[in-house]
Amino acid sequence: MNDLARTRERRESRNRWLLLTPALVILIFAASGPLLITLVYSFLTAGDYGGIKWDFSTDAWFNVFFQRDIFDDTLSFADAHLSIFWRSVKLSLLTTLGAIVLGFPTAYFIATRPKHHRDFWMLLIMIPFWTNLLIRTFAVMELIRNEGTLNTLLMAISVIDAPLQILFSETAIIIGMLYVYLPLMVLPLYASMERLDFSLIEAGYDLYASRLAVLRRIILPLVKPGLIAGSILVFVPSLGAYVTPRVMGGGKQLMLGNLIELQFGQGRNWPLGAALSITLLAIVMVALLFYVRVAGRERGGHG
Amino acid sequence: MKKTFTAMVVAFFVAAPAFAEGALNIYNWGNYTSPEMIEKFEKDYDVNVTITDYDSNDTALAKIKAGGHGFDIVVPSGTYIPIFVGEGLLMELDPSEFKNFGNIDARWMDVAFDPGRKYSVPWQWGTVGVTVNTSVYGGDINDAALVFDPPEELKGKINVVPEMNDVMGMAIHYVGGETCTGDKDVLKKVRDVLVEAKKNWLSMDYGNIEKYAKGDLAAGVNWNGASMRARMQNKDIAFGYPKTGYPVWMDNAAILADAQNVDNAKLFIDFIMEPENAAMLSKFARYANGISRSEEFMPDDMKSAPEIVVPTEVKDAAYIAETCPPEVSKIYTQIWTELQK
Numbered sequence: 001m002n003d004l005a006r007t008r009e010r011r012e013s014r015n016r017w018l019l020l021t022p023a024l025v026i027l028i029f030a031a032s033g034p035l036l037i038t039l040v041y042s043f044l045t046a047g048d049y050g051g052i053k054w055d056f057s058t059d060a061w062f063n064v065f066f067q068r069d070i071f072d073d074t075l076s077f078a079d080a081h082l083s084i085f086w087r088s089v090k091l092s093l094l095t096t097l098g099a100i101v102l103g104f105p106t107a108y109f110i111a112t113r114p115k116h117h118r119d120f121w122m123l124l125i126m127i128p129f130w131t132n133l134l135i136r137t138f139a140v141m142e143l144i145r146n147e148g149t150l151n152t153l154l155m156a157i158s159v160i161d162a163p164l165q166i167l168f169s170e171t172a173i174i175i176g177m178l179y180v181y182l183p184l185m186v187l188p189l190y191a192s193m194e195r196l197d198f199s200l201i202e203a204g205y206d207l208y209a210s211r212l213a214v215l216r217r218i219i220l221p222l223v224k225p226g227l228i229a230g231s232i233l234v235f236v237p238s239l240g241a242y243v244t245p246r247v248m249g250g251g252k253q254l255m256l257g258n259l260i261e262l263q264f265g266q267g268r269n270w271p272l273g274a275a276l277s278i279t280l281l282a283i284v285m286v287a288l289l290f291y292v293r294v295a296g297r298e299r300g301g302h303g
Numbered sequence: 304m305k306k307t308f309t310a311m312v313v314a315f316f317v318a319a320p321a322f323a324e325g326a327l328n329i330y331n332w333g334n335y336t337s338p339e340m341i342e343k344f345e346k347d348y349d350v351n352v353t354i355t356d357y358d359s360n361d362t363a364l365a366k367i368k369a370g371g372h373g374f375d376i377v378v379p380s381g382t383y384i385p386i387f388v389g390e391g392l393l394m395e396l397d398p399s400e401f402k403n404f405g406n407i408d409a410r411w412m413d414v415a416f417d418p419g420r421k422y423s424v425p426w427q428w429g430t431v432g433v434t435v436n437t438s439v440y441g442g443d444i445n446d447a448a449l450v451f452d453p454p455e456e457l458k459g460k461i462n463v464v465p466e467m468n469d470v471m472g473m474a475i476h477y478v479g480g481e482t483c484t485g486d487k488d489v490l491k492k493v494r495d496v497l498v499e500a501k502k503n504w505l506s507m508d509y510g511n512i513e514k515y516a517k518g519d520l521a522a523g524v525n526w527n528g529a530s531m532r533a534r535m536q537n538k539d540i541a542f543g544y545p546k547t548g549y550p551v552w553m554d555n556a557a558i559l560a561d562a563q564n565v566d567n568a569k570l571f572i573d574f575i576m577e578p579e580n581a582a583m584l585s586k587f588a589r590y591a592n593g594i595s596r597s598e599e600f601m602p603d604d605m606k607s608a609p610e611i612v613v614p615t616e617v618k619d620a621a622y623i624a625e626t627c628p629p630e631v632s633k634i635y636t637q638i639w640t641e642l643q644k
Contacts, residue, residue, distance in 0.1 A: 070634050
């Protein structure tokens with residue numbers, strides 16, 4: 001009996017590995033492989049006309065954070081790179097914050113509709129998501145450009161008399177990313193709100209809790225997993241965004257994605273581009289570790 | 304629709320054997336090869352032409368360097384020809400094999416990027432200058448200061464195409480330097496001018512024809528062909544040639560060292576040097592070509608276009624864009640990154 005159980009267990013474990021193999025192969029070759037190449041490249045010397053030379057060098061990593069002044073040869077922090085890092089983090093945080101402010105009420109609204117209506121509302125959130133990213137970005141651009149819908153409307157009702165210059169600014173990048181990534185906030189929030197036991201909220205009101213107290217002490221703690229998952233889902237792609245800052249920022253406000261592209265293209269410095277990519281990965285990793293820590297503590301506290 | 308598709312598939316399979324002997328694979332910039340001219344070539348020589356697009360010299364270089372591409376012809380910019388040659392990617396041409404070789408305009412014969420035209424022949428050439436909306440600014444437009452030290456009425460309405468070499472080159476000449484200079488004093492001035500000027504720029508973007516035409520943009524660094532297309536939509540748009548110096552670029556057709564269809568590639572190179580065929584290219588892409596006597600075959604609106612016909616007073620300010628040495632390029636990239644931060 002015991003033997004039989006062990007054999008079955010062994011067979012099951014083998015089957016599990018067999019079933020996992022395709023996924024593992026893809027992970028190893030399509031995810032880890034390129035990553036490894038990127039890592040190796042970041043320690044090589046840049047070829048004169050793009051590409052790399054097989055000479056070990058830490059120049060690329062040095063140049064991520066420091067620069068030798070081209071004119072007086074003094075060493076200083078790589079001001080250009082650091083300000084682009086900072087802009088990327090700042091804009092991504094603001095986008096995440098905006099997504100919470102807009103996404104939370106939206107998800108709550110949908111979760112409190114009668115069950116058979118919810119699908120319809122979710123569909124409205126999902127439909128833009130089916131459209132190509134570039135097309136969505138250009139659509140937003142059409143809305144906020146000087147001769148666009150928003151400015152024409154505001155001028156027609158005489159709120160302003162000269163068009164607002166929104167396009168090609170950091171605000172434009174935030175608006176663009178907010179629109180593109182909002183569904184990624186609404187979906188997990190909705191998923192955790194749908195499971196919310198609304199009798200708890202009623203109980204709160206029965207015990208004379210104010211609306212704010214109910215939100216803070218009942219709803220927020222219960223939907224926190226969804227909120228954190230949504231924030232990560234918005235923050236991470238915002239950090240690496242390429243198309244949106246390119247189109248909405250008018251190429252004048254680089255974000256990390258654009259800086260990396262520059263190194264592989266006109267900059268002809270592949271190792272630096274590789275080192276910057278790994279740095280971006282590290283920033284994302286820190287954000288995820290933070291998430292794991294917070295989520296882990298939550299679980300530990302309740303257990 | 305479906306029927307058309309079926310017909311196409313059938314046509315493909317039926318047609319394929321007939322063309323089997325004559326194939327030619329061209330690797331060129333997108334939306335740049337006149338379909339009319341290709342059709343003529345296919346008919347004249349019974350060759351089946353396939354065109355593949357790229358969007359930048361760097362893309363083309365990377366793909367060809369990687370090998371296994373199967374292309375016969377490539378059309379890099381002059382600034383990239385020495386790189387292609389240095390990497391051994393192009394086939395050396397023998398002028399005596401081309402009956403139309405003598406049609407190359409003397410000006411484009413002994414170019415710095417390919418002395419004596421050993422590897423490439425002219426495809427199209429153009430200039431980088433300043434596009435200005437003359438209803439916003441009424442002064443002299445042949446001036447790089449419109450972008451680098453703009454007058455009040457243009458501030459905040461300027462776009463600069465994000466082409467590092469063109470913009471850096473124009474700025475270097477603006478402060479009095481030479482093409483590809485490594486002179487630190489000059490480059491420091493260039494950096495200061497660019498960083499200061501950027502505050503007045505709205506964007507650094509490629510696609511801008513509509514924006515000029517609709518008035519979102521009033522001035523900027525631009526290509527002559529793009530500027531001409533904006534003018535065709537809005538007659539106030541004009542193209543200025545900075546008198547301090549403006550880059551002239553040329554894209555050139557060349558045969559790849561590992562081409563499979565060498566004979567057809569040679570036929571094609573000879574074919575595009577025929578004035579009538581070169582004119583077809585220009586009619587499509589709206590740039591000039593480097594072939595003498597092709598003007599006779601050009602559409603009338605191009606013969607007199609101020610974007611194509613350079614005014615005599617600024618003719619000497621033109622300089623031919625060059626491949627800068629890697630160590631100089633490195634400094635340019637640093638300034639460029641600082642500019643875009």
